[in-house]
Amino acid sequence: MTPDLELVDVGKVYDNGTMAVDAFNLTVTKGEFIAFLGPSGCGKTTTLRMIAGFEDISSGDMMIKGVRMNDVPPQRRPTSMIFQSYALFPHMTVRGNIGYGLEVKGLTKPERDAKVDRILATLGLEDIANRNTDKLSGGQRQRIALARGLVVEPDILLLDEPLGALDANLRKAIQNELKLLQKTLGVTFVFVTHAQSEALALSDRIVVMNQGRVEQISPPHQLYTRPNTPFVAHFIGRNTIFQGEVKGTDGKTATITTPAGILSGRANAPMAEKSNVNLVIPAEAIELHAAQTAQRERISADFGGNLIDAKITRFDIVGHVSQISAALPDGRSVALEAHIDKYRPDAFPPGTGIILSWKPAEATVIPAH
Numbered sequence: 001m002t003p004d005l006e007l008v009d010v011g012k013v014y015d016n017g018t019m020a021v022d023a024f025n026l027t028v029t030k031g032e033f034i035a036f037l038g039p040s041g042c043g044k045t046t047t048l049r050m051i052a053g054f055e056d057i058s059s060g061d062m063m064i065k066g067v068r069m070n071d072v073p074p075q076r077r078p079t080s081m082i083f084q085s086y087a088l089f090p091h092m093t094v095r096g097n098i099g100y101g102l103e104v105k106g107l108t109k110p111e112r113d114a115k116v117d118r119i120l121a122t123l124g125l126e127d128i129a130n131r132n133t134d135k136l137s138g139g140q141r142q143r144i145a146l147a148r149g150l151v152v153e154p155d156i157l158l159l160d161e162p163l164g165a166l167d168a169n170l171r172k173a174i175q176n177e178l179k180l181l182q183k184t185l186g187v188t189f190v191f192v193t194h195a196q197s198e199a200l201a202l203s204d205r206i207v208v209m210n211q212g213r214v215e216q217i218s219p220p221h222q223l224y225t226r227p228n229t230p231f232v233a234h235f236i237g238r239n240t241i242f243q244g245e246v247k248g249t250d251g252k253t254a255t256i257t258t259p260a261g262i263l264s265g266r267a268n269a270p271m272a273e274k275s276n277v278n279l280v281i282p283a284e285a286i287e288l289h290a291a292q293t294a295q296r297e298r299i300s301a302d303f304g305g306n307l308i309d310a311k312i313t314r315f316d317i318v319g320h321v322s323q324i325s326a327a328l329p330d331g332r333s334v335a336l337e338a339h340i341d342k343y344r345p346d347a348f349p350p351g352t353g354i355i356l357s358w359k360p361a362e363a364t365v366i367p368a369h
């Protein structure tokens with residue numbers, strides 16, 4: 001099946017010489033929910049605007065449903081864009097705002113009314129259809145912006161931080177609605193955010209960007225448990241990262257020499273001996289044991305030799321999760337996370353000596369560059 005969207009080596013250099021996007025490659029199938037995630041200035045919005053046609057593409061090709069779009073003006077692309085500010089017309093009613101795009105496209109009034117009625121019902125906006133948009137709440141305005149984007153039946157809906165203006169509770173509620181709506185309508189969504197939790201909760205796949213380049217494209221869980229690059233390992237989740245040198249590998253597991261000892265993790269690429277690598281251990285993968293020397297051997301055997309001594313520095317309970325910090329002998333901090341039932345906080349007050357361990361398969365060894 002022809003992909004809905006293809007970006008092939010897409011690049012953007014602004015007139016002032018800023019290289020905003022460099023060789024961006026992505027293929028999106030129909031009905032996927034894709035998030036662009038990354039720190040401020042990494043090129044997310046620029047890429048979205050190039051897909052919409054609001055920004056010229058400097059190099060590479062962009063196709064929608066197999067048709068090259070580089071030179072097609074925005075209004076002739078099968079896309080709609082929703083802005084963080086919503087950009088609603090304050091002097092128009094909700095119905096007028098939603099129907100505006102259809103009017104521009106030259107649809108007759110009965111055709112427009114039928115489509116607007118349908119989207120008003122889908123988004124639960126019938127009761128406020130004849131109100132002016134300037135008196136409405138943030139959540140209602142967000143929904144109108146969504147309706148306005150969807151009513152023109154785009155192949156791809158582009159959303160630029162659409163939940164950024166909402167408070168935390170409303171944001172969570174609208175996240176759930178958005179996901180449900182997207183799956184029900186089967187429209188491809190490309191969503192820009194710098195909020196990690198939002199990208200992880202909503203997307204089928206996340207594109208992590210850094211300084212104009214794609215670092216990794218993966219489903220949320222994989223990104224979280226299997227980072228491919230040091231940037232992703234630092235940016236996503238709460239990972240502990242050890243730098244080291246490859247001592248040996250059996251193709252599946254790599255053993256590495258680190259300042260904290262000989263440690264191991266799953267190798268996600270072929271690795272030469274003595275090459276510089278990072279061992280990335282997610283907070284959820286680390287287990288905590290009382291520091292009883294009698295048990296060291298058993299723990300070491302159970303966890304493939306991954307055993308380090310540490311001291312508890314914090315034990316916080318956040319909702320149903322225990323968030324624990326421990327200090328290594330060199331002072332480095334290690335983050336652990338577990339369900340609250342797993343460890344009793346009174347057994348691990350700050351200052352307690354402990355052993356930390358993890359299964360090699362739950363940590364990842366990645367090249368250090």
Ligand SMILES: Nc1ncnc2c1ncn2[C@@H]1O[C@H](COP(=O)(O)OP(=O)(O)OP(=O)(O)O)[C@@H](O)[C@H]1O
Nearest residue numbers: 014016018020039040041042043044045046047194
């Ligand atoms: N019109 C412009 N002219 C010149 N440089 C620009 C222009 N717009 C953006 N840039 C630069 O391009 C780079 C990418 O910006 P972009 O807005 O795409 O990043 P972003 O990841 O969306 O950031 P944010 O999360 O802050 O919106 C930045 O260095 C930015 O300063």
